Amino acid sequence: MTQGKDINREIERTLASLDGVQRAEPDGFFFTRLRARMLRKEPVDGWDRLIAVITRPAIAFTAIALILGLNGTLAIMQWKPSERTEQASLQQAFADEYALGINTFYDIEKNDPQ
Amino acid sequence: MTDNIANLKQGSEAAFRELVAQWQGMVYNTALGILQNSADAEDVSQEVFMQVFESIGTFKGEAKISTWLYRITVTKCLDFLRKKTRKKRWGKVMSIFGDQQELLVDPPDFHHPGVELANKERSQLLFKAIGRLPDSQKAAFVLHKLEGLSSKEIGGIMDASVSAVEGLLHRAKQNLRQQLEKYYREGE
Numbered sequence: 001m002t003q004g005k006d007i008n009r010e011i012e013r014t015l016a017s018l019d020g021v022q023r024a025e026p027d028g029f030f031f032t033r034l035r036a037r038m039l040r041k042e043p044v045d046g047w048d049r050l051i052a053v054i055t056r057p058a059i060a061f062t063a064i065a066l067i068l069g070l071n072g073t074l075a076i077m078q079w080k081p082s083e084r085t086e087q088a089s090l091q092q093a094f095a096d097e098y099a100l101g102i103n104t105f106y107d108i109e110k111n112d113p114q
Numbered sequence: 115m116t117d118n119i120a121n122l123k124q125g126s127e128a129a130f131r132e133l134v135a136q137w138q139g140m141v142y143n144t145a146l147g148i149l150q151n152s153a154d155a156e157d158v159s160q161e162v163f164m165q166v167f168e169s170i171g172t173f174k175g176e177a178k179i180s181t182w183l184y185r186i187t188v189t190k191c192l193d194f195l196r197k198k199t200r201k202k203r204w205g206k207v208m209s210i211f212g213d214q215q216e217l218l219v220d221p222p223d224f225h226h227p228g229v230e231l232a233n234k235e236r237s238q239l240l241f242k243a244i245g246r247l248p249d250s251q252k253a254a255f256v257l258h259k260l261e262g263l264s265s266k267e268i269g270g271i272m273d274a275s276v277s278a279v280e281g282l283l284h285r286a287k288q289n290l291r292q293q294l295e296k297y298y299r300e301g302e
Contacts, residue, residue: 011294015287017236018259022228026142026156031134034160038167 119179122170134163140180140261141187143228147256148191150224150241158190165190177270184261184271188253195249226260243293251286254279
């Protein structure tokens with residue numbers, strides 16, 4: 001019980017240790033340092049602003065998701081295998097029928113028995 | 115002071131110098147209480163006045179200049195602490211991969227220069243506990259204890275009602291008591 005009272009007293013004294021505290025002041029020549037920093041501060045150019053914006057996680061992840069989504073959509077739209085195969089076989093049949101595959105003089109000679 | 119603000123809006127260097135001279139102690143003391151590091155407090159104080167210089171045009175005089183300055187200071191200090199915490203976490207992650215450059219070390223116990231020597235050790239202990247409070251409780255407690263502001267004034271700065279500020283201060287004291295009790299019990 002006594003220990004409990006002692007602890008409470010210690011707590012109260014510690015909580016009161018900031019009572020009547022004096023205000024802290026910055027080191028001398030604060031204004032000089034402040035002006036020097038203001039002069040040092042370079043104006044932010046357009047590129048810096050653009051980079052700062054596009055490297056924000058929210059914007060970067062959204063852009064990546066959009067690009068991936070667009071890529072996926074385009075890939076799905078262009079990938080029609082059955083139609084392509086059908087079209088290719090039709091082209092091949094047409095080429096065979098009219099001997100369109102022959103493209104050199106030697107091939108013409110070979111096909112013509114005369 | 116109103117003339118000084120009007121002159122500052124015109125871009126007067128003398129008016130800016132006067133404003134800094136008048137309020138630097140208040141800004142620095144608040145920053146020091148929240149950040150508990152003199153170099154960081156100086157850094158943030160400079161940023162506060164730089165923002166004041168850049169955005170004095172937006173100050174309409176509806177609030178007192180001191181309220182406006184306190185608001186900027188508290189916001190900048192809490193942003194600074196969040197950035198520091200992020201850097202610390204990143205440093206820990208990088209240290210796993212062997213890069214020690216970003217690892218930040220916690221400074222030794224903070225001693226406020228305005229505290230009497232007799233209270234030095236107790237105030238160090240109290241500041242350590244204040245450092246562990248949630249942001250809003252920390253800001254309210256520092257403004258109350260170090261700057262001696264009333265709940266109404268703190269409410270004006272933190273954009274909260276008087277009862278909300280009183281709640282924050284009550285919870286802050288409760289948290290501090292718990293931390294101190296744990297410290298003293300373990301020290302027995």
